[in-house]
Amino acid sequence: MLQYVVRRLLLSVLVVFGVSLVSFGLMFLSGDPASALAGDNWTRAQIDEFRHQMGFDRPWYVQYGEFVAHAVRGNFGTSLRQHRPVFELLMERMPATLELTGSAFLLSLCLSIPIGILSAARRNSVYDRAAMLFALAGQSMPVFWVGTMLILIFAVRLQWLPVAGRGGLDHLILPAIALGLFPVARNARVVRSSMLEVLGADYVRTARAKGLPGSRVLLRHAFKNALLPVVTLFGLDIGYLLSGAVITESIFAWPGVGRLTVDAVLGKDLPLVEAAVVVLAGGFVLINLLVDLLYGVLDPRVRFQ
Amino acid sequence: MGADLDAILRRVVAGEIRLTRRDLLRAGLSASAAAALLAACGGTSVSSPPTQTSTSSGSASPAARATTSAGLSATPQVTSGPLKLVLAQSSEPSTLDPQFEQSGIIGTYLNAMQEHLMEFDRQLAIKNVLAETSQQPTDGLTYRFKLHPNMKFWDGTPVDANAVKFTYDRALNADNRKKGLSDPVPTLQGVDHVNVVDPLTVEVVTAKPSTLAWPFFCQEFVLAPQYYGSKSFDQTAIAPMGSGPWKFVSWAKGDQLQMTANTDYWRGKPQIDTLVFRTVPDSSTRLALLQRGDADIIGDVNPDDAPVIQADPKFRLESALTTFRVHIGVPCNQPKWKDRRARTALNYAINVDNIIKFVLGGFPKERLRTPVITPGWPNPNIKAYTYDPNQAKSLLNAAGFDWTQPIKLYTTSSGGMKRLDVAQAIVADLQKLGMKAQVQVLDSTVYTSKLKAKEFDDLYIGQLGAPSYGPVEVALPTGDLGLDSTHFIDATQNGPTYLNLYQQVRTTFDDAKQHDLVNQLQALFMEESPWILLYREVYLFGVNKRTDWKPTEYTRIHFWLPGEQDTHIIG
Numbered sequence: 106m107l108q109y110v111v112r113r114l115l116l117s118v119l120v121v122f123g124v125s126l127v128s129f130g131l132m133f134l135s136g137d138p139a140s141a142l143a144g145d146n147w148t149r150a151q152i153d154e155f156r157h158q159m160g161f162d163r164p165w166y167v168q169y170g171e172f173v174a175h176a177v178r179g180n181f182g183t184s185l186r187q188h189r190p191v192f193e194l195l196m197e198r199m200p201a202t203l204e205l206t207g208s209a210f211l212l213s214l215c216l217s218i219p220i221g222i223l224s225a226a227r228r229n230s231v232y233d234r235a236a237m238l239f240a241l242a243g244q245s246m247p248v249f250w251v252g253t254m255l256i257l258i259f260a261v262r263l264q265w266l267p268v269a270g271r272g273g274l275d276h277l278i279l280p281a282i283a284l285g286l287f288p289v290a291r292n293a294r295v296v297r298s299s300m301l302e303v304l305g306a307d308y309v310r311t312a313r314a315k316g317l318p319g320s321r322v323l324l325r326h327a328f329k330n331a332l333l334p335v336v337t338l339f340g341l342d343i344g345y346l347l348s349g350a351v352i353t354e355s356i357f358a359w360p361g362v363g364r365l366t367v368d369a370v371l372g373k374d375l376p377l378v379e380a381a382v383v384v385l386a387g388g389f390v391l392i393n394l395l396v397d398l399l400y401g402v403l404d405p406r407v408r409f410q
Numbered sequence: 411m412g413a414d415l416d417a418i419l420r421r422v423v424a425g426e427i428r429l430t431r432r433d434l435l436r437a438g439l440s441a442s443a444a445a446a447l448l449a450a451c452g453g454t455s456v457s458s459p460p461t462q463t464s465t466s467s468g469s470a471s472p473a474a475r476a477t478t479s480a481g482l483s484a485t486p487q488v489t490s491g492p493l494k495l496v497l498a499q500s501s502e503p504s505t506l507d508p509q510f511e512q513s514g515i516i517g518t519y520l521n522a523m524q525e526h527l528m529e530f531d532r533q534l535a536i537k538n539v540l541a542e543t544s545q546q547p548t549d550g551l552t553y554r555f556k557l558h559p560n561m562k563f564w565d566g567t568p569v570d571a572n573a574v575k576f577t578y579d580r581a582l583n584a585d586n587r588k589k590g591l592s593d594p595v596p597t598l599q600g601v602d603h604v605n606v607v608d609p610l611t612v613e614v615v616t617a618k619p620s621t622l623a624w625p626f627f628c629q630e631f632v633l634a635p636q637y638y639g640s641k642s643f644d645q646t647a648i649a650p651m652g653s654g655p656w657k658f659v660s661w662a663k664g665d666q667l668q669m670t671a672n673t674d675y676w677r678g679k680p681q682i683d684t685l686v687f688r689t690v691p692d693s694s695t696r697l698a699l700l701q702r703g704d705a706d707i708i709g710d711v712n713p714d715d716a717p718v719i720q721a722d723p724k725f726r727l728e729s730a731l732t733t734f735r736v737h738i739g740v741p742c743n744q745p746k747w748k749d750r751r752a753r754t755a756l757n758y759a760i761n762v763d764n765i766i767k768f769v770l771g772g773f774p775k776e777r778l779r780t781p782v783i784t785p786g787w788p789n790p791n792i793k794a795y796t797y798d799p800n801q802a803k804s805l806l807n808a809a810g811f812d813w814t815q816p817i818k819l820y821t822t823s824s825g826g827m828k829r830l831d832v833a834q835a836i837v838a839d840l841q842k843l844g845m846k847a848q849v850q851v852l853d854s855t856v857y858t859s860k861l862k863a864k865e866f867d868d869l870y871i872g873q874l875g876a877p878s879y880g881p882v883e884v885a886l887p888t889g890d891l892g893l894d895s896t897h898f899i900d901a902t903q904n905g906p907t908y909l910n911l912y913q914q915v916r917t918t919f920d921d922a923k924q925h926d927l928v929n930q931l932q933a934l935f936m937e938e939s940p941w942i943l944l945y946r947e948v949y950l951f952g953v954n955k956r957t958d959w960k961p962t963e964y965t966r967i968h969f970w971l972p973g974e975q976d977t978h979i980i981g
Contacts (some may be wrong), residue, residue: 134858135699135853135855136853136855136856136858136859137855137859137862138864140853140855140858140859140862141854141858141859142592143857143862144591148594148597148889148890148891148966149862149889150861151594152599152652152862154587155587155592158587158588159590183502183590183752184642185590186504186505186511186592187504187505187647188507188510188643188644188647189644189647189648190644194663197663198663198664201664253692253695256694256695256698257698260698260702261698264702267704268691268695268698268699268702269690269695269698269699269702270665270666270688270755271662271665327671354696355691355692356692356694357688357695358664358688358689358691358692358695359664359666359814360662360663360664360665360689361664364691365663365664371854371855372504373855374504378781
């Protein structure tokens with residue numbers, strides 16, 4: 106087990122390193138950062154001088170090597186546009202992103218599992234059909250459209266909730282729904298189909314034959330065994346929520362890491378992009394490692410090698 | 411129904427009716443369903459009080475609260491208590507240190523907090539602000555400013571000649587520039603040094619005579635020496651110090667910046683107590699904020715949303731013609747565009763009036779006539795081109811144009827109002843003429859790199875701005891402002907003559923001579939047609955009628971222009 110964890114952690118470091126290398130290369134290929142950072146009124150001579158001062162005229166591997174050498178010591182550098190340490194900038198925005206993605210994740214967890222279980226338990230009922238219609242609609246509607254509609258109805262027309270911005274719990278409701286709707290819908294479908302598969306198994310029939318109550322059969326015997334594919338999906342959801350949060354953050358003017366990263370990419374703020382990529386990719390890889398470890402807890406047949 | 415519900419509620423409160431949990435749940439669900447149905451039908455009879463929830467939502471001022479709580483009434487009333495104005499824009503500056511960022515957006519933020527020696531007024535004339543008197547050089551080199559007495563930065567230190575000297579010294583300091591300070595103004599002005607004559611008199615001396623220097627004094631914010639001399643760059647990036655009418659309070663990046671009225675401001679205390687700038691990237695969200703009463707001014711209004719604002723009696727649509735000249739840059743060094751007649755033909759080939767009317771909703775006033783736009787400076791003898799495809803064809807044929815070659819029009823997808831749609835319309839006109847034209851969309855950084863490296867091999871849509879002053883505007887195609895990619899100077903017949911005359915205008919301080927030279931330069935430029943002039947970029951704003959704010963042409967967002975009173979809440 107320990108050997109497995111150590112090996113996976115080492116592989117995770119390699120993955121994060123690879124991601125940072127690819128993103129650095131892509132940023133490098135997408136144009137001259139000195140020109141992008143220069144103001145409109147700059148002369149070519151001023152841009153050349155600036156390029157040299159900032160070290161952008163050095164080969165890419167020298168620049169990348171310098172970044173890695175600093176990053177392994179926890180120094181991700183200073184933002185080229187904001188002139189502040191990039192790690193500080195990321196940590197400033199991280200609570201907002203975690204608040205939003207965490208709420209959407211919680212929403213997904215709390216809604217999709219009961220919806221899926223009930224749908225499977227009452228297969229082909231009106232409830233099942235309504236729930237699957239909701240799931241289909243939830244998966245079909247793009248997040249920007251859902252967000253805009255939520256704002257129009259609940260913030261502008263009904264004036265129940267604020268339009269945008271980060272503040273109290275009321276500010277969180279609409280963005281969390283907009284972001285969480287897709288995973289709720291998708292996971293509900295997966296939980297339902299996974300449950301249906303398990304409900305047809307022999308051991309479930311045996312449990313019923315023993316005269317166990319329906320809820321006990323459903324939750325103790327069927328649900329636990331239906332969890333494996335669902336846990337995988339919830340793990341992957343973290344990645345979706347972090348990337349989907351960019352659009353939600355823009356629509357709801359939510360000051361999170363997603364918007365910071367997109368602005369950094371558009372502004373060719375290399376140190377900030379690299380730091381964001383390393384932090385987000387690192388988080389994603391770690392969560393997937395935790396999900397893999399959770400398999401062993403849920404299913405004793407799973408062995409880590 | 412409302413009265414019945416009211417009566418029932420009163421009876422419930424009095425304990426005459428007992429409700430079970432199931433009753434309450436049922437009632438709640440019914441009410442929610444009814445409200446949602448009404449909302450979906452566009453009904454406004456639901457008069458739930460507006461939730462002015464928290465400061466981070468940019469909650470409206472008392473006047474705005476009165477507006478929204480009255481069911482979005484058309485006539486806002488209350489102006490007692492502290493007055494707050496909320497502006498929502500699509501973006502925010504990366505830093506609040508003016509010597510580290512040159513984007514237009516930083517000016518809109520800092521204009522409320524910091525000041526220049528001089529400023530453009532609404533008519534684009536240069537007016538004194540911190541300077542009581544300003545004097546152009548008599549020796550060609552020395553600009554002299556006498557400052558108003560008794561002006562103070564928020565920390566109580568004086569706004570004086572030393573502050574002006576400190577500002578220029580900081581910007582020119584080589585060590586600072588190595589750390590990323592990138593203020594181009596002193597270099598563009600050609601500043602050599604600054605002399606403090608007495609506490610209120612300062613001389614800015616250029617290395618060589620240059621008429622370019624004058625309008626750029628409207629672009630350099632004067633900094634507080636004690637504050638900016640003692641703070642690190644990462645501190646000045648997030649907390650500015652100034653002498654302006656509003657004082658910095660806080661900045662939650664990506665969310666909002668708050669300012670409060672400077673009660674000791676030298677021109678008097680502004681009427682608005684709190685100014686909030688919110689960053690809201692999505693245009694429909696900004697519109698929702700305006701409709702909800704959470705924002706008084708919204709910027710970057712999508713032209714498609716303009717009718718919604720115009721139709722609402724509570725709001726007005728404001729447009730600001732900017733100094734950005736939208737044009738098609740024609741690389742004169744490319745074989746297909748080497749012949750002047752081929753370039754001139756493009757002026758006739760594109761139906762600019764139709765693009766303005768049908769693509770841009772009629773917001774730019776008219777087709778651009780000359781590259782010089784400051785009132786009093788355009789050459790009166792130059793007439794705007796009109797759409798004439800036959801004339802275009804005959805000019806292209808006369809130039810031996812190869813109709814089979816592909817023509818590319820480079821553009822970015824963003825960067826201007828409906829830029830991609832405009833590009834598509836231009837290409838459609840060229841295709842109608844018989845050209846094999848297509849739009850080539852570039853990433854904005856790739857586009858900027860190509861523009862600055864003069865690497866465009868075919869047509870591109872450009873947008874050039876410059877301080878509003880004739881002698882500066884004619885610098886745009888020369889490379890002195892580093893923005894043109896047409897090779898006009900080095901690849902056309904008139905180029906060298908243009909450069910020669912331009913050198914004269916840079917060193918001529920006589921007004922009549924300047925006008926004559928600027929007129930000649932415009933004529934030479936138009937004859938060569940390195941730019942196909944389209945229109946001036948327009949910015950649209952949605953404004954709640956409770957404020958008298960209007961946008962300006964140069965800075966777009968300014969709350970206290972020279973020669974005017976400050977922005978007021980009038981409702």
